[in-house]
Each structure stands twice: as C-alpha cells, then as structure tokens.
Amino acid sequence: MADTQEIVSVLTESRVFPPPEQFSQRAHIRGMQDYQRLWDEAEKDPQKYWGERAREELFWKEPFQTVLDWKPPHARWFVEGKTNLTYNCLDRHLPRLKDKPAILFEGEPGDRRSITYGELSQQVNRLANGLKSLGVKKGDRVGIYLPMVPEAAVAMLACARLGAVHSVVFGGFSAEALQERMKDAGVKVLLTADGGWRKGAVVPLMKNVEAALTHATGIEKVVVLTRTGDGKLPAGPKFLAWDALVKGQSDTCEPEWVESEHPLFILYTSGSTGKPKGVLHSTAGYAMMASLTTRWVFDLREDDVYWCTADVGWVTGHSYVVYGPLMNGVTTVLYEGAPTQPGPDRFWAIIERYKVSILYTAPTAIRAFMRLGDGPVKQHDLSSLRLLGSVGEPINPEAWMWYRDVIGGGRCPVVDTWWQTETGAIMISPLPGATPTKPGSATFPLPGIHAEILDRDGKRVPRGQGGLLFVTKPWPSMLRTVYGDPERYVKTYFSELPGMYFTGDGARTDADGYVWLMGRVDDVVNVAGHRLGTAEVESALVAHAKVAEAAVVGRPDDLKGTALVAFVTLKHGNAPSDALKKELAAHVAKEIGAIARPDEIRFAEGLPKTRSGKIMRRLLRDVAAGNHSTQDTTTLEDLNVLAALRQNDE
Ligand code: 7RM
Numbered sequence: 329m330a331d332t333q334e335i336v337s338v339l340t341e342s343r344v345f346p347p348p349e350q351f352s353q354r355a356h357i358r359g360m361q362d363y364q365r366l367w368d369e370a371e372k373d374p375q376k377y378w379g380e381r382a383r384e385e386l387f388w389k390e391p392f393q394t395v396l397d398w399k400p401p402h403a404r405w406f407v408e409g410k411t412n413l414t415y416n417c418l419d420r421h422l423p424r425l426k427d428k429p430a431i432l433f434e435g436e437p438g439d440r441r442s443i444t445y446g447e448l449s450q451q452v453n454r455l456a457n458g459l460k461s462l463g464v465k466k467g468d469r470v471g472i473y474l475p476m477v478p479e480a481a482v483a484m485l486a487c488a489r490l491g492a493v494h495s496v497v498f499g500g501f502s503a504e505a506l507q508e509r510m511k512d513a514g515v516k517v518l519l520t521a522d523g524g525w526r527k528g529a530v531v532p533l534m535k536n537v538e539a540a541l542t543h544a545t546g547i548e549k550v551v552v553l554t555r556t557g558d559g560k561l562p563a564g565p566k567f568l569a570w571d572a573l574v575k576g577q578s579d580t581c582e583p584e585w586v587e588s589e590h591p592l593f594i595l596y597t598s599g600s601t602g603k604p605k606g607v608l609h610s611t612a613g614y615a616m617m618a619s620l621t622t623r624w625v626f627d628l629r630e631d632d633v634y635w636c637t638a639d640v641g642w643v644t645g646h647s648y649v650v651y652g653p654l655m656n657g658v659t660t661v662l663y664e665g666a667p668t669q670p671g672p673d674r675f676w677a678i679i680e681r682y683k684v685s686i687l688y689t690a691p692t693a694i695r696a697f698m699r700l701g702d703g704p705v706k707q708h709d710l711s712s713l714r715l716l717g718s719v720g721e722p723i724n725p726e727a728w729m730w731y732r733d734v735i736g737g738g739r740c741p742v743v744d745t746w747w748q749t750e751t752g753a754i755m756i757s758p759l760p761g762a763t764p765t766k767p768g769s770a771t772f773p774l775p776g777i778h779a780e781i782l783d784r785d786g787k788r789v790p791r792g793q794g795g796l797l798f799v800t801k802p803w804p805s806m807l808r809t810v811y812g813d814p815e816r817y818v819k820t821y822f823s824e825l826p827g828m829y830f831t832g833d834g835a836r837t838d839a840d841g842y843v844w845l846m847g848r849v850d851d852v853v854n855v856a857g858h859r860l861g862t863a864e865v866e867s868a869l870v871a872h873a874k875v876a877e878a879a880v881v882g883r884p885d886d887l888k889g890t891a892l893v894a895f896v897t898l899k900h901g902n903a904p905s906d907a908l909k910k911e912l913a914a915h916v917a918k919e920i921g922a923i924a925r926p927d928e929i930r931f932a933e934g935l936p937k938t939r940s941g942k943i944m945r946r947l948l949r950d951v952a953a954g955n956h957s958t959q960d961t962t963t964l965e966d967l968n969v970l971a972a973l974r975q976n977d978e
Contacts, residue, residue, distance in 0.1 A: 336794065336858045336923075341725050345732075346764040347741055351714070355627050355761020363762045363775065370776035377776055378804055382406050385616045385655075387420050389585040392612075396802065400827035401818055403802040404589050405613035412583035413488040413592065413615050417654035418449040419583070429659045432633070432682050433478050436525035436665025443478055445657070448485075450579035451478075455486035457581050458573040462517055462549050466491035466584050469594070471515035471547070472640075473497045473506055473533060475524020476664045479553050479570070480640045481650045483519045488592060488611075491584035495594040495606070498641025499524050499531055500939045503539035505604075505962045509596050510545045512606055512812060517549045519570075523556035527666045530556045538562060588612035594811045595643055597749045598963050605820070606811030607643075607749050613804030615651065617753035621774065622652030625743055625757050626686050626715060633712070635661035635679070636688040642940045643749040644719055648688060652753075667693055673704035680708040687735070688717035688745075692877075692941030694727045694735075699876035699899050702734050710735065715760055717743045721942055722845045724867035725767035732767075746770040746845055748831060750821065752805030755779055756843050768867065769842045777803055779843065781835050786825045794836040794846055794861055799829040834861050851945045853882035854890050858923055862945060865926070868919040869894060872912060874902040879935050879943045880926065883952040891927035893952040895935055895973070904931035928952075934969040941965075948973070 352358050357366070370377040375395040382392070382405075392409030421428075426446035433441040443451070464470060470487045472494055474480040480496070487494040495513045497506050510518065520537050523530040537550060552561055553570040561567050592611045596604040622628060634653050638644035653660040661682055667675050675697070679687065697705070716736050718728070723744050732742050741760035747753060755777045756770040763771050773779040778801040781789050789795035799806075806829065810817040824830040834846040846852075846861025853860050862880045869878035877897045885891035896912065898904065909929040917925040930952075936944045946959060951973045961967065 336860055340920075341766060341768055343725075344764050344766055345741070347761050348739060351627075351741060352761040354629075355759075356624055357759045357762045359762050360764075363759055363772070366775035374776060374801070378405070381620055382409075382612065382616045382804070385619045386411050386612060387416055389415075392588060398802050401822035401829070403806060403808070405610075405804045406588040406616075409588045409612055410585040411588065411612055411615070412491075412585055413611060413651065414452060414485045415583045416615060416619070417485060417651065418445060418452060421445050421657045422449060425657050428657070430654060431478050431481060431660055431662055433662045434664065434678060434681075435477070436528070436663075436669055441478060448478075448482070451482045451574075452485040452489055453579050453581035454574040454577040455482055456489040457577040458551075459486055459490060459492065459517065460581075461573070461577070462551075462568075464490060464492050464517055466586065467591070468492045468517075469513045469515045470494050471497065471510050471513070471518040473499060473501075473518060473520040473537065474553065474640075475499045475521055475526075475531065475533070475555060476639055476662055477521070477524070477553070477555060478662060479521070481662070484593075484640065484646070484650055489581055489583055491586045491590055493591045493593060495596070496641055496646070497596070498639055498939055499533060500526070500639075500641070500965075501536075502962060503536040506536055507540035507543050507545055509604065509606075510540065510547060511543075512596075512603075513594050515545065515547055517551065518547050519551045519553070521553040521555040521570075522559045525556065525665050527669055530558060532559075534559050534562070541566070586611055589808070591808070593646065595646065595749055598960060605813070605816060607807045608809050608811045609752050609805070610808050613806070614752045615655065617803070617805035618647040618652040619655035621754040621757075622648060623656050624759055624774070625745060625754050626688070626717065627760050628653075628656050628658055628686075630657065632685045633659050633661060633682050634686045634688075635663075635682070635684045636717075637663065637667075637675070637690070637693065638688075638719075638940070643752070644688075644940075647753055667696070668700075671704070672697075672700045673707050676705050676708035676710060679710055679713065683712035685712050686715045686717070687713060688719065690720040690941045691718055691723040691727055692721060692937060692943075694718065694723070694731050695870070695877050698727060698730050699897070701900065705734055710737065713737070713740050715743070716740050717745055719745045719747070720940060722847060722863040722867070723768060724863070724870045726867070726871045728767035741765065742767075744768070744770045746843070750807040750829075751799070751803070752807065755799065755803070766838075766842055769838070769844050771842050773843070781837060781843070782825065784824070786828070789836070791837050791839055791841065794834055794859070796824070796849060797831045797833045797835040797845070798825060799831065848945075851881070853880065853892060855882070855892055855923060856888055860892075860924060864920065865892065865894070865916060865924045868916045868924070869896060869912060871919065872915050874898055874908065875912070877935060879945055879948055881945050881949045881952050883928070883949070885927070888927075892924070893928045893930065893948075894926040895930050895932050895948055897932055897935060930973075932969075932973055934966065934972070936969050936973070937965045938963045939965045
C-alpha cells in the first residue's frame, strides 16, 4: 500500500515555546531531564516500568504476576490480575471526594446539573442493578446511543461495573449506521433517549432506534431516557423507560472483578473502504494508560476543572471525558450541544461560568472559532484557563498560535496530542511542564511508547525526511483485536512490517527530533514524483490572513500525473475572486516552494467532515476528479456540503 518513496517535507516552523517557569515548578513532570529519565527507565526494562505504573495507577483486587505476554501481534498485559474500572473511577475516591463534583453538566437549552462522586456512584450502581435485572451479565454487549448527557457516562460505567462490554454509537449517527454496529457487536440491550439537543433542534434518537429495529439487530431490550420530552415510549415488550428501570434499585452493587484482559468496550471506526471496524479494548491496560496520560499530559491537580469537548461517541470521549478524569478524581465538564448555540461565544461562556482550567478540543473547532474572529472570545473572562490541548488532526501553526494567544492569553502551554481509537490513549504529546513546544508539532512520544518513523523496509528515515509512523513495541492500551474479525486486525495493523503496529499516518522528525504529523498516508499526493503530505500544504494556505480552512487533494492529470487541488474556505468578510486565487497560489509557492503550488483553487462554504471533525479528503478527491462518489458517507457530518461542492463545479 504505502510507497517506498520518501514523503517530502516542505514545512518550516522555527518558533519554540519553553514551558512557563511557574507552570513547571508545580508540574508532575518538571523538565526534560525528568522526561528523559522516565524514557530511559522504560527503555531499559519495559516490564518493570509498565508493571510499576500499573501498580501505582490502579487498585488491584488480585495482583498480576506477568506484566506482558507478547506473541506478536497479540498482547496480554498484567495477566492474572483482577480489577474493576468503576472501582477505580468511583469507590476508591468516595472516602475523600464523596461531595466533590464529578460531572458539571450543561445542556444545550441551558439546563445545568452538578453531580458529585457520591451521587454518580449511586446512579451507576442503580443502573447496573437495573441492567442485571434485564439479564445483562459479564461479557454481554450493551449498546449506548445517547446525547452528551451525564447518563451517557453513567451508562458506560454501569456496564463496566458488571463486566459487560459497551459499544457507544455517536448520537449523530443514522439508523443504518446504528443498526450495522449493533448487529456486528451482538448487542443485547440498548440504552438510548427520546432525543437530544443540537443546534437548537431535537436529534430524534428514538425514531432512529425504531427504524434500526425494523431490521435484524438481535436487540432484546431498549431502555429509553427522557431527555427532550417529545415522543412517547413505543409500545411493546422491548421498550422500557430508564426511570422505571432504575426506580427502587439498590444504590450499592458489588463490582464484578474482571481479569485484566477482560474486554471493556468496542468502538467502531470507519476507514475509507469496507465496513466499520469494531476496535476492541480490554480493561486494565486501557485503564492504566487512560489514567496516567490524563494526569501527565494535562498535568492534573485536584482543584482542576477539566473540559474535554469531545462527544462520548468517540474514543476521546471515552478516555478523556469519562475514564481518565474520573480515575484521577477531578471535575469533568460535559456539554451537550453545538459550539455556537445559541451564540458564537457558548464555549467561552462555559469556561467563564465553571472556571474551566484545562480545555481539550479539536483543530477543526479552533479553526471554526478563528473564522468567527476574536470578538466572541473577548466577551468573556478566560483567566481560569491554565492549559490547552488539541487532538484529532494536525493542527496548523496558525491555529496553534491563535489558540495559544487568543484563548490562552499567551500564558497557557498548548499540548498537541497524537493518538488513535486503536491506541486507546495519548501516545505522542508534550508534557506541559517539561517539553518546549513548537506550533504544529506533537513533539515526543511518551515514555515507554516506541513511535518510530520508518520506510517500507523498516529502516528509520533520516531526520527531516517524511516516512510512515509505526509503533514498534506493544503498549498496554493497544487495541486487542477487531471484534469478530481477527484477520482484519492482523491485516490492517500488522502486515506492513511484521510485528509492528502501523498507524496509517505519515510523519517526520525535525533536526531536534520533534515529531510532526503529516496526515494519513492514504492522503499523500504524488506531484511530479514528489510525495507531499497534505497537512503541510494546507498549513501554508491557512497561514494566509484570509483563509479559515483548507484541504488539499490530488487529481489525475495527463501532464503532471497528479495536479494539486486546494479547497479553501475564507474567513468571514472575505469574498472569493480570481485575484485571490492567484494570490493564494503565489503565497503557497513563496511559503513552501513551487512544487506545492496548487494547480487549482476552489472556494467552498464548508468542507466535508466526519462527525468528529476530520476533513474527508477521500470525498474531495472524487469532487476534484469530477466523479460522483460511491464511497461510504455514513460518517459525513453534512451531506449538503458535498452537494454544494459539486455544484460549484458545474
Ligand atoms: C484521538 C483520535 C486518529 C487519527 C490519527 C491521525 C489523526 C489525531 C492528531 C492527528 C495529527 C494530532 N482518534 N490525529 N490526533 N493528526 N496530530 N494531534 O482522533 O481514531 O478518531 O483518529 O486522527 O491521522 O491516525 S481517531
């Protein structure tokens, strides 16, 4: 699949931001010597290093004897050990944190709830007992299709309490997407709601569930939470009100002590082809790394109010909205709705209201806010913020700087965190009290993580040159398989180089050894024999004062082989024109060289994105080539965007 040819790097970024001294003084990891010491320890004796981390991080009902059993490409971690994830998130905190808010919730219409660790624990136990009464046992699969409300976290935790395997499907997914995932996972009970709020309207979850149930799914019971209050509970023995299920249930429930490798959840990810893959994670390795990375990367302190804006339907919502923060006993903010509802300042109002100290969001959101200008930000006091994080896509230096200066007031370190659904936890990231950051670089792998940039033969590429990003050694929170399709696990992740995990991403290191992500290898464009990472060309475009967002793809060209086509959205107040096209093409040529000068620039009102905000370049490739796409669009956020792009063509 991947070419042997190197990927050419054209980006130059030389700004460096050392961690603020005051931040470092109080940080968990205070300098690069500390980082290096941990790195060396892990390198020298990985089993000792990970064993110690696992003992520190988790409560063990029964201790493990074997740290790692590695029969490539299959890993078992912390074998013989037993634990329960909810005990680690809730019970062990109760003596000290019973009355501390675990979740601060705000619904899109403005309703608010604060739920303490004590209350959360009771709600989880009641629901766990309710699920038990429906016959849910250890190992059974439970579907979760809910809006971003506290009950989504309660549902995940109730499953983990019982050793049931949850499979969360993002509330924005269609009936078909839901049906396909439920069927593949063999879900027995589905937890859902009548609806949720998004952009001022109701997302009709229950209607989608009913549509999904007209096809075979294997679902026996559907538990329905009342959120929006419209729509009655459908008739029939399958449907049950959430309130009725938990009513009268005991608020204690003995945790199911599961083996380390007991499956914890399935989460579906879609690639460009084929049906979605059910990424399966197991319990202890995942839990340990979610806990450790949340504390280290976000430098958590007891009094932090932490807000990760991801939906629980994505892995970021699993690891960094629910499990990571709760294992660390901090207060996590949950917001149901759209970032600009009812106005462009909703995020900043939330930060001011709850005195959020840590914000973790996606480049796509940051670029959307940039497009709206600084005005909405300036209406609010954001002085509570002390740290900013980014995840999901390469963050271009322009957006990184805006995030740092306008949102962070220039005082907050920015952590650009690279990881995947499959990795379970953050893998490459600055440690904010230690790592000098460079705008657009995810910097260095965390201690114990062997992220390496190799060519197709497994040789390390020289610094400055692009290559394929692999993780060459197993890590505790790695996926264990593709649910129901073990061959696909091997084929997708471990066949590029035997025994080594292939991420699908391109990356390079710079002269100082910093890692720069260059986008998905499938998106690399080959121009006149040079393989260019799309991220860098896009970054140059976004650096232009009038550009809000850009996506670059290749189009077959008789002369050049591939022509570069750039789709560009402009910041508010700028009009598309031929003169601007020329100006932008010249700008790219000047910034990174003539080789990257786009052959065609197309202005667009919006770019096609997945529901988690990633630009879908594969669809743009079809638009650029004038083909009507036959590709899977179930993860596409807004079909209208695609229709509009095609129209511009005609
Ligand atoms: C957490 C998440 C994974 C893919 C990954 C990359 C891209 C994520 C970054 C990034 C550059 C980053 N899981 N990606 N984080 N690219 N810099 N900091 O997003 O499974 O949904 O996606 O996202 O391509 O392979 S995911």
